[in-house]
Structure formats: structure tokens, C-alpha cells
Amino acid sequence: APYETILVERKGRTALITLNRPKALNALNLQVMNEVVEAATALDRDPEVGCIVLTGSQKAFAAGADIKEMRPQSYMDMYLSDWFSAWDRLGELRTPTVAAVSGYALGGGCELAMLCDILLASDTAVFGQPEIKLGVIPGIGGSQRLTRAVGKAKAMELCLTGRTMDAVEAERAGLVSRIVPADELLAEALAVAETVAGMSAPVAMMAKEAVNRSFETTLAEGVRFERRVFHAVFAVADQKEGMTAFIDKRPPEFTHR
């Protein structure tokens, strides 16, 4: 598809979506949202894609929702168009996703990164929910996902003061899994994605679903869900292949079935 605000590339079983609105530091207007969601949904449906990487530029992953686009909107405009609800689709993908964040990930940019499964940060990354400084609040899940990621203390401070945090603080707080030097970030994110894409695709989907279930349910129900899915993986041919390959001391050849 001919996208104007993103670039989509494929390499083997990994896909890369690059936000490409440099003049606005990748501010997330409705066109960006629709293009990212459309591209990600198509990649999610493609059985040849085992992992999707989402990245921005060195300077900005995304500097937030587009302030110029939002300013004139009325309550009725926002409500009737269900503004930003399409972003939820990104959190519902079955294919694992990796956010590679360099530079600003503010407001909607931070929320977009948190919609991904694995969050890698460059040492230049800056995270925050500065909406309050504009007289608004997070609208793509930031108040919920940031709180689950870093806890109430930091989430409250970031959402109420608009202060940002650097990569070191974000990693210490548990928002990001790892910090990578800026010039190695994309290569590292693609390597992580290639590793994930090399696993059995249905099993990776099930692992992702099990981890995500922990955000939606009690511990007992979550463990029960995991147990049922754990039993179910014994219906996946790749379970036999993975265990046979281990015993035969050779790498597995998963068929993603």
C-alpha cells in the first residue's frame, strides 16, 4: 500500500514499520494512526511475518499526538469519531511487536511504545506523559499502561507534573527491557525480532497472550489460563520438533504449525 507517513519493510520473517513524519517529530495525527494500524493489521494477518518492529527516527520515536490537529476539536468531534480508539488495534495484534525507541517518546509516543510487547530504548530515549502541560490527559492508555509498568509513584508524578524520564530511569522503573547505544538500536531491535520470528509462530502468539492475560485477570485465573494453553501447545507440531531437536542436539526447524 502507498503510505505517506510510514515506511514498511520486510526482511525474512520480520517486518519493520518506521514512523516517517520528520518535520513534526513523528507527531501522531489521524493519518499516521490509520496507516500504522492498517499496515500492522495486514502484517499480523500474514503467516510469513513472525514479529513486527515499530520505530521512529534517531531524534524522535514520536513527540506525541498531533497538537495542531487536536486543538480545534470539540467534545462531540472527539466522541463521535471515537478519537484514537483505532490505536487499540495495535494492542490486539497476535504477532509479537517490538518498539525501538530513540529520542522523544512523549504523550501518544510513549503510549504507542507501551502498546508494543517488547520495548527497547536507546540511551537517548526520553519518556513522558506531558499532556497535563497542554491542559489534557493521556488518551491512548498512558494512565493505565504506565501505571502498570512503573507503579503508581512514578506514573502519578509523570502524569501530574509532565516531567520526563531518561532511558536509565525508564529501565530502572521497568518500562523498558533494555538500553542499547543509539547507533545500534535498530540492528538490535531487528535481531530481537528475528529471534522471536524464528520461534514457532503459534507458540509465540500463545506466550504473548498468556503474559498479556496477567494484566486483565487475577493470579489464580491467570495461572489457570496459562495451564490450559500450556496443555494446548502439545497439539502444536512444533512442540514435538522443538523437544526432538533438543534431544537430538540439533537446532529446531519449526514449521509454525
Ligand code: HXC
Ligand atoms: C504537533 C509537533 C508535536 C506534536 C513537535 N511538533 N511535537 N507538532 N504535535 N505533539 C512539531 C513542532 O511544532 C515543530 O513544528 C516541529 O515538530 C519540531 O518541534 P520543535 O518543538 O521545534 O523541536 P524541539 O525544540 O527539538 O523540541 C522537541 C520537543 C517538543 C521537546 C519534543 O517538540 C515538544 O515538547 N513537543 C510536544 C510534546 C508533547 O507535549 N507531547 C504530548 C502531546 S499530547 P514547526 O512547524 O513549528 O517547525 C498527546 C495527547 C495524547 O500526545 C492523547 C490525549 C488527547
